[in-house]
Amino acid sequence: MADWHGFYKLSWRERLDKTIENKQLTAEQVALIEAQYDAVGEQQVENYLYNFGVPTGLLPGLPVDGRLVTVPMSTEEPSVIAAASNGARMMRAGEGVKTTIQSRLLRGQVILTDVANVDALQEYVSSNNQALLQAANDAHPSMAKRGGGAKALTVEVLDEQTAIVNVLVDPKAAMGANVVNTMSEAVAEKLTIAGYQVLMAILSNYATEALVKARVAIPVDALATKQGMPGAEVARKIAVASHVEQLSPYRAVTSNKGLLNGIEATVLASGNDTRAVNAALHAYAANNGQYHGLTSWTVQDDMLLGETTLPLMLGVVGGSIGIVPAVKLNHALMDNPTVNELTSIVAAVGLAQNLSALRALVTTGIQAGHMALQAKSLALQVGATTEEVPALTARLQQIGQFNETVARETLATLRHSK
Ligand code: MEV
Secondary structure: OOOOOOHHHOOHHHHHHHHHHHHOOOHHHHHHHHHOOOHHHHHHOOOOOOOOOOOEEEEEEEEEOOEEEEEEEEOOOOOHHHHHHHHHHHHOOOOOEEEEEOOOOEEEEEEEEOOOOHHHHHHHHHHOHHHHHHHHHHOOHHHHHOOOEEEEEEEEEOOOOOEEEEEEEEOOOEOOHHHHHHHHHHHHHHHHHOOOEEEEEEEEOOOOOOEEEEEEEEEHHHHOOOOOOOHHHHHHHHHHHHHHHHHOHHHHHHHHHHHHHHHHHHHHHOOOOHHHHHHHHHHHOOOOOOOOOOEEEEEEOOEEEEEEEEEOOOOOEOOOOOOOHHHHHHHHHOOOOOHHHHHHHHHHHHHHHHHHHHHHHHOOOHHHHHHHHHHHHHHHHOOOOOOOHHHHHHHHHHHOOOOHHHHHHHHHHHHHOO
16 A cells, blocks of 8 residues: 655655656656646645646737727636637627626625524624624725625525525735735624524525626628538527527537637636636526526628526636736736626637637538547547648548558558658
8 A cells, every 4th residue: 555644744855756656657757747736726726746737829909998908718628718719700700709797796604503593693693784784894994995895695505494694795907815814704603692593604605796797799601610500590590509509408418518618718827716617607507497508699691699697707917817927927918807898708708719619510510520529639649740740631631541550550541651
């Protein structure tokens, strides 16, 4: 049995030595770990070994609220950035994406059990509203100074003995997890002193008080395919596909996964929490009791109209954002957006991604574009050198078959014919 005892107490070098010993790492594997060592990364996580890189590319010219934005996207999936760029291209044929953000509050939940009288709790919270909000704000005074902080409290009764005191917080430019947790714990302490039984105090990632609405109108002509399908026909089919997503949860999950291809890649590159966004989006997709697609596409006259409303709580300060140089670089590439601008960008990337996927699905099918891009990964997988990759991918596209056997044989033939 390998001995990992006290691993977390070791220095990075000692941890690496222990890993080499326990896992019999090869010299090549050790060299990879050493090359990917990052001093900032070491400060970020426990038991740090190395930084696992994610390819990052640019989506240029995304039209959002009257500007063309450059968006860094981090993803391992070959077709994602290409598809988003294609979606942005079609969107540029119209006036681009327009967004509105109605509110930007994050919710903390102070969960109470064994409540003797829920009416008395409601009464207590309403008559002590100011004192409880003050306790929350005193726990993080700088937030209130900047015009943010705890803004409202509500009581939600779950059953006759269980209730939640919601703390609604404006975290300004931050995503707010830390500030909301701190403030919720401060409210929890007050409620404990008042005799209530607190089970836990924690933010909710279901950010329904931070909804962004993104809309786009695209002239149907911009959707026509090279293979000859007229734009009006493509638009009509996209609208039908959108309708199907409202009816079939199986189709909706896949479509929302596509939307998240763009959203997660952008959220990750921006140094925000992808899991929080993911969880909120899926919950919102089931907000009416049945899981549905998060976008809607309809045709009006000669325009394809797209719309999405998403719970998106992001930050431009805090967390890894001020610490990781690559994240700072990514913000600079986006011209250092405000938090609302970043939210609008992310929603617009989602719409562009979804548009591109639906257009491909209802016209050529997804495999045509995917396989062309995946040919590169396949070439590397079968051992092509970076010099051999272009010739092999071109040849695989001519053959039209994308599997390991064909790729291996084709590579052998290419090498033989040199
Ligand atoms: C693939 O990563 C994403 C798609 O499946 C999305 C969709 O089906 O809408 C193409």
